[in-house]
Amino acid sequence: MGRRYAAGHDADHSDEEPPAEVTYDRRWAGDLRSSIRCSAALLGLLLLVDWGADSLTIVRGTLWTGLALLLFVVLYPARVTAGEGWLASRGLLRERRVRTDVLVSVRWLDGVSQRLRLRDAFGGRVEIKPQVLVNNPDLWHRLDADARKSDACGSLTCGATALRQISKQIDRERASTVSKVSDLN
Incomplete structure (x- = not known):
């Protein structure tokens, strides 16, 4: 093992190359926000229509929330x-x-x-x-x-x-x- 000095501190390092950088999907965060917006828009629209028809109940609200969550799972980007x-x-x-x-x-x-x-x-x-x-x-x-x-x-x-x-x-x-x-x- 070779001895190297960095920023005034000494440390033991092997003579191997430093690990290569990790590359990420730069558009992932935007895709995630889009899937959240689509799911939220669906939920909002379903709740609004149900509320406007005066048929919104806790059961129906839960059903619409579950549907919006299902859409989010389907749209979730890898x-x-x-x-x-x-x-x-x-x-x-x-x-x-x-x-x-x-x-x-x-x-x-x-x-x-x-x-x-x-x-x-x-x-x-x-x-x-x-x-x-x-x-x-x-x-x-x-x-x-x-x-x-x-x-x-x-x-x-x-x-x-x-x-x-x-x-x-x-x-x-x-x-x-x-x-x-x-x-x-």
Whole structure:
């Protein structure tokens, strides 16, 4: 172990690199506020209509509150974070984590809402919205760098197409942003 001195204090440190920064979804807080506003608006509207019809009771108010809470649970955004070698998605009840430096597959799931499923060599799985990566270039760069490591070591057997799709979508988004900012539209 090497001895280093920092700010007048001595401390023992190994010769390892300092841990890489953790990257967060920058739009998560705004998405959370939106889900709260939608739920509150629904609750307010239901209570107002019931009150206006003179049919508001404690039971109906409780029912409307439960419905608004259910909407909040459905709309609650997953908080996506990433660091060197990992990506995590935290929902309301639990966090799912995947090792991005040993990815086995990356799959694009279509449906009502598009999802990206990442699976690692240890069985970890995470599903995230591709828009999160489009909106947060730092998250994308972290995932892309680690996916390239997985591909280089041979663990990534399925997913090159999905990663190319996201890369193209991010490139289109950047071009659109540059165009808007420079008034070329």
